[in-house]
Amino acid sequence: MSPWRPQLSSERSGAAGVPTISTSAVARAEVLAPLVHRHHWSTSVLLHAPTSLVLADLTALTREVASEVHAGLHPVTIDPDRRWYRLLRSDSYVDVWLISWATEQTAELHDHAGSLGALTVVSGSLVEQRWAGDGLRPRQLRAGRSVGFPLGHVHDVGNPAPTPAVSVHAYSPPLSAMSYYAVEPDRRLRRTRSVLVESGSSKGVG
Numbered sequence: 001m002s003p004w005r006p007q008l009s010s011e012r013s014g015a016a017g018v019p020t021i022s023t024s025a026v027a028r029a030e031v032l033a034p035l036v037h038r039h040h041w042s043t044s045v046l047l048h049a050p051t052s053l054v055l056a057d058l059t060a061l062t063r064e065v066a067s068e069v070h071a072g073l074h075p076v077t078i079d080p081d082r083r084w085y086r087l088l089r090s091d092s093y094v095d096v097w098l099i100s101w102a103t104e105q106t107a108e109l110h111d112h113a114g115s116l117g118a119l120t121v122v123s124g125s126l127v128e129q130r131w132a133g134d135g136l137r138p139r140q141l142r143a144g145r146s147v148g149f150p151l152g153h154v155h156d157v158g159n160p161a162p163t164p165a166v167s168v169h170a171y172s173p174p175l176s177a178m179s180y181y182a183v184e185p186d187r188r189l190r191r192t193r194s195v196l197v198e199s200g201s202s203k204g205v206g
């Protein structure tokens with residue numbers, strides 16, 4: 001059975017100037033964690049994203065859409081001044097973004113709040129810096145590579161290569177909030193800000 005649901009034919013491009021406000025989503029998680037321990041609740045409730053999709057579904061979806069990009073169904077623009085995005089598909093369950101990365105363009109160290117994520121590199125290569133509990137761990141993602149992002153995944157993604165890269169990203173449920181982080185000199189992860197992400201906003205994709 002295909003993980004894909006009937007789609008809303010929405011297609012937007014460019015970095016929308018979306019107003020953001022502070023969110024308490026992550027703060028709620030921080031409050032809930034000790035409560036779970038205290039009351040012996042089942043942590044499975046909190047460790048699963050509120051979506052019927054699993055990471056394998058999302059990675060498969062990004063691979064499917066990546067093949068569409070290879071087939072020329074989705075034109076790509078390389079913008080040397082900023083990352084370029086296009087929302088290819090969107091419904092209540094999942095958003096799919098096409099992103100291009102010129103040389104040295106990066107996201108920022110971030111999470112995806114309550115959403116699962118996945119990406120497939122269409123062309124070029126990306127470097128992901130993953131938070132591993134005591135520091136960042138790099139991994140190179142070459143063309144054709146797909147990876148999934150479970151809940152709690154904190155990472156930065158960028159293209160240090162001299163040639164542009166293109167990738168397809170999916171989030172389920174669609175991103176509604178996210179937090180940004182800094183790594184302190186003592187190798188602790190510090191949240192610097194949290195934002196709400198409006199439906200279809202490119203803020204946070206990557």
Ligand SMILES: [Fe+2]
Pocket residue numbers: 110111112117155204205206
């Ligand atoms: Fe991300």
